[in-house]
Amino acid sequence: MAKLTQTEEEILLSEAAKGFLAKSAPVSRLREMRDGGSRSDPELWQEMAAAGWAGVLVPEAAEGSDMGHAAAHVLAREMGRNLTVSPFLSTAVMAATLLRQLQDDASRDKLKQIAAGGLTYALALDENSKFSPESVGLSAEKRGNGYVLNGKKRFVVDGCEADRILVLANSADGLCLFDLANQAKGLEREVLAMIDSRDAADLVFDAVEVSGDALLGKAGAGYDLLKPALEAGQAALAAETTGLSEAAFALTTGYLKERKQFGITIGSFQALQHRAAHLWCEIELTHSAVLNAGRILDESPEEAALAVSVAKARASDTAQKSVQEGVQMHGGIGMTDAFDMGFYMKRARVAAEWLGDYGYHAGRVAQLRGF
Template identity: 80%
Template sequence: MAKLIETEEENLLAEAARSLLDKSAPLSHLRHMRDSGARSDPALWQEMVAAGWAGVLIPEAAGGVDMGHAAAHVLAREMGRTLTVSPFLSTAVMAATLLRQFDDATTKARLEKIASGGLTYAFALDETAKFAPDSIQLTAKKRGNGYTLNGKKRFVVDGCDADRILILAESEEGPCLFDFANTATKGLQRDALEMIDSRDAADLTFDEVEVTGDALLGAAGAGYDILKPALEAGQAALAAETVGLSQAAFDLTSSYLKERKQFGTTIGSFQALQHRAAHLWCEIELTKSAVLNAGRVLDETPKEARLAVSVAKARATDTAQKSVQEGVQMHGGIGMTDAFDMGFYMKRARVAAEWLGDYGYHAGIVAQLRGF
């Protein structure tokens, strides 16, 4: 049984992360980015790189610090508190987890570039309105020593600004995973999405896009097996970010309950609101435990992490929804205004709910693994 108590090192990491983010990426920074039309913040990412965050899951031999998934979740949780915009999940968590499965010079060089801040990644997985990586329509047809890609990918997070994209496609041999440079390429159409959480995402259309055989990661047909560890790492880290979001929204609401008065009485003294706040606090604490457990399992027995990861992602999605809904309701009309921060948390919670599988997707996995 994984130990569900954060270590002293993890607590110190959280304090350091909170200090950096409160200074360089408060929620007002996201508001400014939205108002200015910026999708990403390269300078902020380089600040995180300097703190070692980009190498949190990269081996020391490749320039990383290799602190493990539980540590990565600490960082993701703190980013969730301030809704920090960065390629951390796509690059430092998912791409690093995927690439470290290989032991060759090219992959090591790319891991080194991730750790040093010189390379970012996006994942092109979704093709429909719902996450379904095992149902692929984008095709990879063998042509000479390479492949030709045809089809569409939707909701590619970091898809506009990432340096490279990992693309899941279906070939005659089965699912294939390609490591593709995200540059102007004949036949590739990139359409930026206007996301409600004001972050970088794109739809990609492939029309006879040619890739070399070197772009194929692993064996043809093994794409989903190669992708699986990265998916689980990303889902768990996203759950950690989402629980950080839930905590921040709860803190915002709690402060308001202590300040707002009606009929000369602080509304936090109303028993009905106290009960609702207490229930939400319990939900957040349970979800924190589920996320911490997922991190421990990923670090200790990664091949057995599927259940823990889906429990964490499902709970985090549900808890975030409760947290932002209660926040808006307890604030009354002001909670719906753009001048107030709660709306930013609600928008991010909605996007995070869909990315890498929604509540229904992960609840279905939990039910299946439990024998229902």
């Protein structure tokens, strides 16, 4: 049974991350970026890399800090509290988890660049309105020593600003995973106007030629290679979403203690106390689910699928409850752009869809439990 409380080291890491993000990436920074039309924060990413965050899952042999998934979740949770804009999930978690499986010089060099903050990634997976990574229509036609890619990928998070793209495509041999430059000839980006003001794009592949070196692993084994990276990303996203829920809850309870109605603070109303207490319990249960997923990913990653889907499903549901209660308990001010609650609601909605929504993961839990 995994330990469902934070270790002393994790508490210290959380406190350090909280202090760093409060100074370098408060929610007001996201507001400034949105108002200025910016979708990324490269300066902040360099600061994170200098602190060892970009290399949290990069082996020490590749100059990473290799702190493990549970530590990555601590960082992601604190980023969720501040709605921090960074390529952390796509690059430091998913790309690093994928590349560290490959025992070759090219992958080790890429891992070194990730840890140093010099290389970022996006994952191009979705092709339909819902997450279904194994339903791949984008084609990879063998041509000489390389391939030609044709098709479209939707909702590619970090798809505009990332240096490289990991693409799952369908070939005559089965699903193949490719690593290609974001500026490849024939690759076009359609910028998405996301409600959470962050970087995302649809990618169109029009006869994109890639060399045989772009193929990761063996032809036909692309999804097997991708699966551990997906589970790592889903668990880390659950951690980030849990931090979001906690921050929205803190905003709400702070408001309940200050707002007066008929000369009485509304936090003294029993009905609101009951709702707040219920939400607190939901957040604590979700935090435990995330801790469990992190422990299993570190100790027995091949057995983590159930724990990861439980964490992602719970985190999505809890965040939705947290932001909805926050808006309702704030009343009219909760719907205004001048107040931060709207930013949390928008981010919660996007996070719920990325890498599988509640329905996807609830179905996965049922399947893994034999139902």
